[in-house]
Every structure is written in C-alpha cells, then in structure tokens.
Amino acid sequence: MTNLDFDRASGFANAALAMLKRSQIPPFPVYYELFYTYATGANSELNSQINAILTRSGNISLEEATGLCERFLKISDMEDRLRAMSEIMSRKITDVNQAIDYAMATANSYSGSLQQASGDLEAGIDEDALKMLSSRLLKETRRMQDMNRRLEAELENSKDDISVLQRDLDEVRKESMLDPLTKIPNRKCFDEQIILDLQRARRDDTTLALLVFDIDHFKAFNDTYGHLTGDQVLRLVAQVLKANLRGRDMPARFGGEEFIAILPETELRGALTVAENIRKSVQSKELLKRSTNEKLGRITLSIGVAELRAEDTVASLIERADQCLYAAKRGGRNMVVSETDLPPNEEAGVA
Structure with missing residues (x-):
C-alpha cells in the first residue's frame, strides 16, 4: 500500500467514525462498514439513500442504519462465522492433542528412567553411581514437573477459549434462527x-x-x-x-x-x-x-x-x-x- 492509498483509507475511516459519532450510533463493525462504504462512494444507491435521509433529518437513526445494513451489506454471514469457529475449535483440539501426546511421551520416558533406576539399585551400585543416578532422576523429575505445568496451562487456556467459542456458537445459533429485520423467528x-x-x-x-x-x-x-x-x-x-x-x-x-x-x-x-x-x-x-x-x-x-x-x-x-x-x-x-x-x-x- 502506498502512502497515498494509506492516506485515502484513513480519510474514509475518519469520515465513517465522524458520522457514527454525529448520529450517536455505536461503532460496531457492521455500522462502521456501512459508513465507510458511504465515505468511499462505492455504492451509488446506498449513498443516494443516506443522502436522502441526511437531507430530510440531518442525522441517521440507529433504526435507519440497521435497515440500510440489512439491505446493502448482506449481513447474513452465519455460515462464514460458523465455519470460522469450527476452524478455531479444530485448531484448539489439535493443540490439546499435541500437548497430551507430548505429556504421554514424557511420562513414558520418566517411567522408563524409574524402572532403570530400580534395576540399578537392586543390582547394587557404588556411591558415585548413586549420586549420578540421583542427579539424573532429579533432572527427569523436574522435566516431568515442567511438562505437567505446560499441559495444565495449555488445558486451562483451551478451556477458556472453548468456553468463549461455545458462547459465540450459542449466539450465532440464536441469530441464525431470527429474521434480522423483524427480530422474530425466521x-x-x-x-x-x-x-x-x-x-x-x-x-x-x-x-x-x-x-x-x-x-x-x-x-x-x-x-x-x-x-x-x-x-x-x-x-x-x-x-x-x-x-x-x-x-x-x-x-x-x-x-x-x-x-x-x-x-x-x-x-x-x-x-x-x-x-x-x-x-x-x-x-x-x-x-x-x-x-x-x-x-x-x-x-x-x-x-x-x-x-x-x-x-x-x-x-x-x-x-x-x-x-x-x-x-x-x-x-x-x-x-x-x-x-x-x-x-x-x-x-x-x-x-
């Protein structure tokens, strides 16, 4: 993007935000997109409708803005939102599975170290070998503790993310069952x-x-x-x-x-x-x-x-x-x- 393109886009953005503020319309993405599109002049019919409202009353009401969004922006994007949430959920499940696989590999390695140490102790070892064995087991134990902390953190983060996704999914499901204009079931x-x-x-x-x-x-x-x-x-x-x-x-x-x-x-x-x-x-x-x-x-x-x-x-x-x-x-x-x-x-x- 050139400096000129950046300046033009910034100008459109500032104009959109100014219209939102003047009309006291919340700066939700869909309303921002509506006024950004108006500022660019890309949709002549949209501009004609907004200009008619501004000429008549000076400002655009929230209800009028909502009607314009429903008509011109095609905001019924439920499938796209569901697909995006599905992809995020899939990545989260993959991350958790990888963390569990790593934890299992570490646990198996630790178990093997303990079994080997048990065999060495039963066979009898000298003092120097015992010190080396203790040091190795201590290192393995710390690695196991680190792994457990990592797994716990990963699971906790995933739990929070999945809770947010579940809430968003519930909202999308509810929205998908409502007519956006009349707010009754579709x-x-x-x-x-x-x-x-x-x-x-x-x-x-x-x-x-x-x-x-x-x-x-x-x-x-x-x-x-x-x-x-x-x-x-x-x-x-x-x-x-x-x-x-x-x-x-x-x-x-x-x-x-x-x-x-x-x-x-x-x-x-x-x-x-x-x-x-x-x-x-x-x-x-x-x-x-x-x-x-x-x-x-x-x-x-x-x-x-x-x-x-x-x-x-x-x-x-x-x-x-x-x-x-x-x-x-x-x-x-x-x-x-x-x-x-x-x-x-x-x-x-x-x-």
Whole structure:
C-alpha cells in the first residue's frame, strides 16, 4: 500500500467514525462498514439513500442504519462465522492433542528412567553411581514437573477459549434462527419447530392451528414510500404478532411480506379469534413518516387459518392454510378465512 492509498483509507475511516459519532450510533463493525462504504462512494444507491435521509433529518437513526445494513451489506454471514469457529475449535483440539501426546511421551520416558533406576539399585551400585543416578532422576523429575505445568496451562487456556467459542456458537445459533429485520423467528426456525409441534400434538393427542398472514398491497406501498418505510411496516406486523400470541405460540417471518404462526393446543375457533384480533390490531395503527409526520394511511392483513388433521403432513397443513389465505385475498383482502369457509373443490386443491 502506498502512502497515498494509506492516506485515502484513513480519510474514509475518519469520515465513517465522524458520522457514527454525529448520529450517536455505536461503532460496531457492521455500522462502521456501512459508513465507510458511504465515505468511499462505492455504492451509488446506498449513498443516494443516506443522502436522502441526511437531507430530510440531518442525522441517521440507529433504526435507519440497521435497515440500510440489512439491505446493502448482506449481513447474513452465519455460515462464514460458523465455519470460522469450527476452524478455531479444530485448531484448539489439535493443540490439546499435541500437548497430551507430548505429556504421554514424557511420562513414558520418566517411567522408563524409574524402572532403570530400580534395576540399578537392586543390582547394587557404588556411591558415585548413586549420586549420578540421583542427579539424573532429579533432572527427569523436574522435566516431568515442567511438562505437567505446560499441559495444565495449555488445558486451562483451551478451556477458556472453548468456553468463549461455545458462547459465540450459542449466539450465532440464536441469530441464525431470527429474521434480522423483524427480530422474530425466521423460516428456518419455523421449519424446525413445526415438525416438533406436529410430533408433540400427535404424541399427546392435542390439536394445533396454523395462521398464515400476508400484508395487503405491500409491493405498491413499498414502491410508493420506499424500502425503509416498508421495513417499518414489516417490523410493525411482527410486533403485533408477538403482542397477540402467548405461551408456546410461535410467529415467524415466512418470506417477503408473508408471516406465519404456530398455535399449539389451539382449536380452529380459538385460532380464528386470535387471527381476528391480529387483523384488527394491525388495521387500527395509522402509519406516520417519522421525518415529516406525514400520514401514510393504514395497512391491512389477509389471514388464512387451518387446524391439524390426523392425516396431515407439514406440507398439507401449510397448503391448506395457504388456500385459506388466497381465498381471503380473492374475497377482498383485510379478512380472515378458515378451512371451513373453503368450497369442497377448493379445499381438495382443485381451485
């Protein structure tokens, strides 16, 4: 790197840190990367978005910065982080194994020295030979003590490192199960949980309901008011879901503007009540553009509800809930449709 390159990189770094400080955003690596990229001008769309926010309000909020990171930096790096931790763990295991191998070799050598000394003593040796034997055994004993201290230190260090890795691994696992934008479980988490809940329902002979939600006209809303406002809508819906679900109920972002919720030990009638409460709660919230307090209107949900049947698989239960959702959209949106509302041919998958 030339002095000129170094000076330019330093300038970008200083500009990024200055923006973080001015907006009172914590200097976490992902936010630093966002503003460093802005300072370089390498992503014209990112710069356009940030410039629009700065023109409107002078500063960027933490929420806006998070939304920009999720959109432009592709921060879903779970696989890379897991791979890196796996490599570190592998190196630690290798280091411990090498330390143990060395300790075993030293112990075997020490054992051999003791056996040889025992033989010499039984055979009888003179005073000079005894002194030499004592000196050799003392040296071997000290070497053995040094080795034990080294092994103990290596194991202690590895224990601490592995504890840190375990904590990081737990955090990554938790993060990998959450949608980064809405902070509710993601599709991967849902796919794992629905299998467990179906198995539990059959084992305990209990029921289960599934709710599928879609934000009405979300694409048009997103195109009109921008992705950041669209992200606010997605977070709002997620918050309403969390507020209206209880106990072992689990909401998840299924993809795009579609959400899903598992309601264990819930019959169809109870699930319809929950769905209707969620629909009304979302509809009741008027959206405001934070920078200008401009009223953006209201959003609504179409919701499909299905109850687990004896012959259901995960796929058939989701498909039936999806059919209910599509029926709600065809019926005019902003409504709840259950499987009992479907015509027979549609329920069978003909429509």
